[in-house]
Amino acid sequence: MDDRITPPELYFNRRQIMRGALVGSALATAGLYRWFNPVSIPMAETAKLDGIEPSSLSESEQRARGFALDEPWTPEMSVVTYNNFYEFTTNKERVATEAMHFSTADWSLEVGGLVERPQTFNLEQLRSISPLEERVYRMRCVEAWSMVIPWIGYPVSRLLELVRPTSEAKYVAFETLHDPERMPGQRTGVLQWPYVEGLRLDEAMHPLAILAVGLYGKELPPQDGAPIRLVVPWKYGFKGIKSIVKITLTAMEPPTSWNRQGPREYGFYANVNPSVDHPRWSQATEQRIGEAGRRPTLMFNGYEDQVADLYQGMDLRANF
Ligand SMILES: Nc1nc2c(c(=O)[nH]1)N[C@H]1C(S)=C(S)[C@@H](COP(=O)(O)O)O[C@H]1N2
Ligand SMILES: [Mo]
Numbered sequence: 001m002d003d004r005i006t007p008p009e010l011y012f013n014r015r016q017i018m019r020g021a022l023v024g025s026a027l028a029t030a031g032l033y034r035w036f037n038p039v040s041i042p043m044a045e046t047a048k049l050d051g052i053e054p055s056s057l058s059e060s061e062q063r064a065r066g067f068a069l070d071e072p073w074t075p076e077m078s079v080v081t082y083n084n085f086y087e088f089t090t091n092k093e094r095v096a097t098e099a100m101h102f103s104t105a106d107w108s109l110e111v112g113g114l115v116e117r118p119q120t121f122n123l124e125q126l127r128s129i130s131p132l133e134e135r136v137y138r139m140r141c142v143e144a145w146s147m148v149i150p151w152i153g154y155p156v157s158r159l160l161e162l163v164r165p166t167s168e169a170k171y172v173a174f175e176t177l178h179d180p181e182r183m184p185g186q187r188t189g190v191l192q193w194p195y196v197e198g199l200r201l202d203e204a205m206h207p208l209a210i211l212a213v214g215l216y217g218k219e220l221p222p223q224d225g226a227p228i229r230l231v232v233p234w235k236y237g238f239k240g241i242k243s244i245v246k247i248t249l250t251a252m253e254p255p256t257s258w259n260r261q262g263p264r265e266y267g268f269y270a271n272v273n274p275s276v277d278h279p280r281w282s283q284a285t286e287q288r289i290g291e292a293g294r295r296p297t298l299m300f301n302g303y304e305d306q307v308a309d310l311y312q313g314m315d316l317r318a319n320f
Contacts (some may be wrong), residue, residue, distance in 0.1 A: 004073045031199060041081050041096055043096040044096075044222050045224065046220050048219075052133070052214075055196065058174050066305075067138075069138065071148050074290055078147065078290055079149055080096055083095040085224075086195070088184065100222065104227040106123075107245075108122050109121045109228060109245055112244070113169070114249040117163050119162065126211075131293060133154060134150055135150075135153065135212075139233065142237065142238055147288070148288075150215060151212040154210060156211055159211060160201075160204065163249075170201055171201060173249075174196065174241045174246070175196050176196070176245055177194040177245045179193035192257065195257045196255060197256050199232065206307060208303060209277045212225070212228070212229050225240075226242075226243060228240075229243065230244065233303055240256075266320070269319035272297060273299060274298070283297055
């Protein structure tokens with residue numbers, strides 16, 4: 001299993017790091033640095049995001065709620081060069097380059113279904129419907145690697161409150177852009193397109209479930225799901241659908257891409273659970289990108305105190 005996991009650090013070799021340390025400070029801009037350093041990965045530049053509000057909560061309160069973490073952040077270089085985004089390529093180390101020209105300037109996100117006020121949001125509106133906050137979350141991929149990522153975004157609930165779900169709404173369905181011209185991976189049959197995901201409405205309304213528009217204080221780069229993606233830190237990474245164009249409130253559980261792909265391997269709930277193995281590998285431990293050795297995987301990815309109530313009375317062994 002370990003050979004599926006290639007920490008990106010492996011190809012930033014010592015000599016490059018030394019040269020980077022010497023030259024990096026002299027060449028002020030990242031663009032110049034990348035141009036000068038021929039082995040670096042070509043990728044999109046991202047702008048700093050305005051309007052990020054410092055939390056009004058104390059550091060210990062943020063940790064108690066799961067909004068902040070006392071664990072080292074995964075280096076930004078790893079977060080933006082080691083990605084799963086099958087719309088571009090299944091090669092994790094190549095997504096950043098394949099997606100670098102993906103333009104999100106004229107994005108729109110349609111929110112409808114069982115709501116009182118269906119609405120379509122443009123990118124500027126999406127970034128300003130709520131104050132932006134930083135949330136530092138663990139991310140645990142079902143493939144058994146993990147990261148700690150400082151996201152910028154706001155609770156999904158802020159968007160849903162604007163459209164007012166009706167009393168019949170029980171689930172939230174999410175859909176990624178379907179545009180094979182701009183997303184070359186969609187010309188292959190590796191998944192059924194568009195990528196779709198879903199949550200129960202009460203899961204989507206949980207304060208830990210966010211829509212991210214940035215990371216590390218900057219706009220989300222294309223490879224991480226620009227311009228807006230879902231982050232649900234107590235679930236496996238595949239629930240965090242990228243580049244969302246449509247959100248629909250429904251009465252019935254919506255289909256989800258990985259469940260459709262492998263119904264015996266990936267469930268609708270996909271809550272991180274170290275005691276429920278994937279049929280082809282153990283989920284008991286994980287490779288934290290950038291660290292030596294393995295860490296134990298935590299129940300609900302370490303968010304048990306915050307989310308266990310959502311699953312009272314459910315058989316968690318069935319929620320793989
Ligand atoms: N549309 C879409 N969303 C997606 C995926 C994908 O292939 N397509 N991959 C998922 C998987 S398996 C993971 S682990 C995370 C990876 O997010 P990251 O690349 O920002 O770390 O995105 C998820 N969201
Ligand atoms: Mo994943």
